[in-house]
Each structure stands twice: as structure tokens, then as C-alpha cells.
Amino acid sequence: MEGTSLYLPIVILLMQCSPSAPVTVTSNRPKVEVREFSDAELSCMFRTEKDQNPRIEWKKKGNDVSFVYFQGHFKEPFEGRATIEGATVTLQRVTQEDAGEYRCEISAPLDSVSLGETNITLKVLVPPHTPSCEIPSGAVTGSVVQLRCRDQQSIPPATYSWFKDSQPISTPRYANATYVINSHTGILEFKAVAKEDTGRYSCRAFNGVGPAKTCEGKHMTIEDVNVSAVVAAVVVVCLIIVICGCGGFLLHRNGFFSPGHRGRSFWISECHGASHISSQTLHRTEDTSNVNYIPPPQESQDFKHTQSFML
Template identity: 40%
Template sequence: MKMLALPLLIALFHSPVCLSVTVSSSKPKVEVHEHTDAVLSCEFRTEKDQSPRIEWKKRGKGVAFVYFDHKFSKSYTGRATIEGATLTIHSVTQKDSGEYRCEVTASGDHVNLGEATVTLNVLVPPHVPSCEVPSSVFMGSDLELLCKDKLSVPPATYRWYKDNKALTASADTAYSIDTNKGTLKFKSVSKVDTGMYRCESSNSVGAPKSCVAQQLKVVEYPLTMTILIAGAAGFLALVLFCCICVCVCRRRGCCKKGKKTKSTKSFSPPPPPPPPPIRNLKHYKQTQSFMI
């Protein structure tokens, strides 16, 4: 058995093995801070072709070339280098985030195409958020203050301050805070809500950033406005009262229109006129004589 196994092993070592190009990445997910270098690794092995064609593509709405025909595309010229098949992008920005594909083509291999995918995520520290705080608001009205930082990666969380004191919402407070959306909501503002308001955005990448504090004044309605509101409310109350009265009256039958009653007296025609006097005496006969 040993004598038979040795020739088989020798034959296997000397027999041609059909290999294909293989491509891999030692780090398929890369996270770097903005304005630093991003190294997208790509290692390959070929069967015969020692000078394969190497291409890098970025996938977005479509597929765009990064490296093709031994040169970089315009947007990467001067800020990217390649060593072997590993790509390095210098001073990356948020626009560089995305999915990259390394393709190696070895025309002499049995299977001549291999590829590996690397995802790049560029982390961006907080920016100064945009804050929307009205200068004044009427007492008793509802109010929403807005804060937004659209550039930070990962997305920022928010915190509101009044007169440089952090606001913390609870069941007892007259306001609510959404730390993910950056909103500060009041159900009914009062005089005590007057003050300087500012918002702060933060994430895990860099130091928090805050907008400039803005003055908010809670004012009472002017006298003329109060009179107009009171007059309008009184008018509406009067109209409502009249409508209720009409409805009650109709239900009780007080508002029904009287119907005309027909006369019970019967109609009697006038008596006929008397006959006319007899004027023709020719046919008159005297039946008796009168003697005196």
C-alpha cells in the first residue's frame, strides 16, 4: 500500500492544477474621520497572468470609475494612489462615502475575473446647528422651537438650553424635548418662559457645537386685540343662543304659522226679480160687471 501511495502523491504534485484569479479584502468595512486618509484594501492571486488588469468602481445612483486603464478619474486625480490593487483616498469628505468594488481581470486564467467589495463610511463631527427661535410670542399660545444639524455623521442628538441652563423635560414641565429631531415644544407659554434659548448638537465623532443664543419674549395680547376677541366671542354666543331659542320654539310648536279657516256660513242666492206689468189688454175678458 505504501509503495502505491507514493507514486500517487508524486503524480498529484506534478499534475497541472486549474486555478482561477481570486480577489479579497482584509477590511471590507472602513470607517475614517473626515479629512483623513482612507485605505481600501484589495488582495489578489492569479494562476498565470502576473500583470492583470485592475479596476476600481464606486456604486451610487449608477456605477462610476475610480481607477481604469492605469489612471484615476477626474474627481480622484491628485488625491488618490494605488499600490498593487489597494486604493488609498487622501483627505476624504462625506461625498466619498459609499460602496467600492475592486475588480481584477487575468485573461490567461481559467476563470479570469474576480472582485471584492469595500464599504467606506466617512465620519463627520457636529456642525453648528440651525436654530429657529421666534423673537416674541403671545402668552397662552403653543410654541415649537427647531434645531437641525444635517451634516454630522452619525446623525447628531440635540440638547436645549435656556439662559445657559440645560432643559430637562419631565411629566411636571410645561414643555417636551425630542433629542433626535431637535424640537422643543410648549403647550401654553407663560411669562416665565421668556429668556435666551440655544441648541447644541453632538455625536461620537467630535466636540458638540451650539448655535448663538436668541431672545424669546412672551407678551400679553394688546387691549384692542382683547376687546376684539371678547366682542367676537360675545357675538358668537348671541348667535348660538338665538339658534337654540328658535329650535326650542319649533319643537314646542310656537313658531307654526296659523292656517286660514273657512267660513261656516252657507251662501244663499238673491231673490228673483218681480215679473213685469201686463200691458196688452186685447185678450182681457170681463167676467163680472160692476154697477154702482
């Protein structure tokens, strides 16, 4: 008993000197993935040193940090569609706008370490939508043809597979294949199409979140090149070029394209004619002005007197 009484004060002293754990915050699911329009649980667990009533806050990171839960209330756009239990938050019917990084903060002013936090990343998964397909209606043999398929809304991004006449087109396993399929970009490329490539093509998008979606099939027709028509067209074009070239050369040789060919001659002839007419008019005017004026004869008074004298 005496020995026990000697160790008791030492044990009590050690208990008083041992440090207590400060506020700690953890999450059992730091990364959460849920389908669009379902509920997402963002777990947050904490332990304090002394403070039995710590302050709980939730924030969302983005271009700016915004409050999700503050002073005991949810903020827009989470008000009315979120609940909290302890420090764990449940968001209801999440959309792409809710995806992002969240932070749970626990403030305990009475603790030696007054603030603790943990981060949770929310990823909202979107099932495939009906992809848009670009399928040409026709092409000529030997040409390069690309068929495109794309779904820009699925998360994670969809992978694509092609069908011809409702039968899957397998991915070629050898280098000299006549076509190539890129399952990530959705491009089916024919290096040199042939007539046997004629058919009805469709594309399917799949990302593992929801059911696969297939675009409406479109028919593509491959036709041979009309060699005789091409040769005839080339011959006609060459003849037109030769005729135009020879005609232009002859016209240029005859001075048709020389500067002022027609306009200058016309102007000179017109000026010469106008000057000739002006000179004739002037000459006539001068001749008219040089004619002597002869007044009409008048009866003399002397004659009258003479006649009277004789009578």
C-alpha cells in the same frame, strides 16, 4: 525501498491531478468610515492560480459605473490625489463627493476562473456645523410655542439638546410635563407657556465625529393676556356689527337697495321733462306757422291820377 518506489508514482499522479485555487479577491475592511478631509484606505487583496501579472481595476458605483483606476492610471477626479500598493488604493483628503460603493476587480486570463472582485463601502463623516435656531421673541401665556434647531450638514445626523439661560433643559420623564424635547428633530415644544418660561434659549448639535456646535442664544419673553383690552375690542366689534346691520335693514326697508331705485326715477323725470319741452316747442312752431301774413299798404296809382285830375 521497494515499497517506497511503488508508492512514488501514485503520489506524483495525485499532485498533478489536485486542482489549484483560482483567482480570489478579498478585503479586510469592506466598510470604511473616515472623517471629511482625511485619507481613506480601500483594501483589496488577491491570489491567482497561474497568472502572475493580472489586470487590476477599480470602479465606483453610482448612477453610472465610473473608472477610478484603469490601465495603470487613476482617472479624474482621483488623479493626483490617490495611490495604489498592490491592489489597495488610498484616497487622500476625501469629501462627500467621494463617499459611495467601490469595486476592486482582478482579471487573470490564465486562470480557470479569470475574474474576481470585492466591494468596499466608503462613508465620509462630517462633524457638526453651527445649527440654525428658530426661537420666537415673545408669546402669550397659555399658547403653544415651538423652538426649532437643525444642522443639515452633519454625518451621521446630529442629536440636539436645549439650554435656558446657559443651563441644560432636561428631557421630561413624565407624561403631564409642560414641554417636550425631540433630540432627533431638534424641536422644543411648550404645550402651554407660562411667564416663568421667559429666558434666553440656545441649542447644541452633536454627532460624535467632531466638537459640538451651539447656536447663538435668543431671548423669549412670555406675557400675560390683557383680558380687559380683549373684552373691550370684542364689545366694539359687536357694536359696529349691530349698527351696520340696523342701518342696512332700514335702508333696505325704505327701498334704498331696490333695483333702479334712484337711476330709474331720475331717468323717468328727465325723459318726462324732455318730452314736455319738446311738445311746447312744437306747439309754438305750429302757432307761428298759422299766423296770417298782412302785407304793408301801398299807394295806389289811381289816387295819384285823381289828384292830378283835380288840379
